[in-house]
Amino acid sequence: MPNKLARAVAQLREKDESQPLMYCSATQMVSQNLEHLKVWPADIPRPLSLYNALIENVCVGCTMVFNKQTLQLVRKKIPATLNNVIMHDWWIYLCTASFGEVVFDPEPSIWYRQHQNNVLGGSTDGLVSKWRKRLSRFVKGKNRYILSKQARQFVQLYGQDMPSQLYRDVDQFLDSYQKGVFSRMKYIGQSPFYRQSRLDNWIYKLVFILGKL
Known part of the structure; x- marks a missing residue:
């Protein structure tokens, strides 16, 4: 969109610019013929x-704008290997949410083109199809353990710098995940971590209990 950067900078300047800041926005999904699909x-x-960023990424990388403090934060502790980092935009969201502030703009800043051969990106599947595919990926192992591995990698690098309460909550999350199924069931009922959608949240809880997060 023509005003993408101007909107981002204006909204970031309303915040405390001494801390890590990141802007992201919704996307206007369009077909391969540029017909509007959904936001x-x-x-x-x-x-x-952090309580969202640890287990879900809602920040699309091509909409992100961040300040120098965020850049320095991310560059300060680059993982030795990227095997446990799911996606670059998710990692930046996780870093900023832990030490600064993330600004979400509900007005789309880009057209996000979808076509039949998309490897990554938003989906236009119906609700039933979407969750059948997602559960299948976990059951078949394609997504197995990636969330817990990324969380553990993040704590190894940034744990000593995190606010004490955040660190305790993440540590309890990882510790409970390593225990038996009954301990996981007990923990998940009072877990402070969440996904944005209610249905997504139930899927997260189920996958956690199954030990496949």
């Missing part, structure tokens, strides 16, 4: 905090 993410009802 994604359409609704962000819960805070863009």
Whole structure:
């Protein structure tokens, strides 16, 4: 969109610029013929905090604008290997949400082109099809353990710098995940971590209990 950068900079300047800041926006998904499909993410009802970023990425990389503090934060501790980093935009979201502030703009800043051979990106599947595919990926192992591995990698690099309460909550999350199924069931009922959608949240809880996060 023509005003993408101007909107981002204006919204970031309303915040405390001494801390890490990151802007991201919704996207207007379009077909391969540029016909409008839907806006994604359409609704962000819960805070863009570490408690979301640890288990879900709602920040599309091509919409991101961040300040120098965020750049320095991410460059400060680059993982020795990227095998445990799911995606670059998710990692930046995780870093910024832990030490600064993330600003979400519900007005789309880009057209996100979809076509039949998309490898990554938003999906236009119906609800049933979407969740059948997602559960299948976990059951068949394609997504197995990637969330817990990324969380552990993040704590290894940034744990000593995190606010004490955040560190304790992440540590309890990882510790509970390593225990038996009954301990995982007990923990997940009071876990402070969440995904934005209610249905996504139930999927997260199920996968955690199954030990395949």
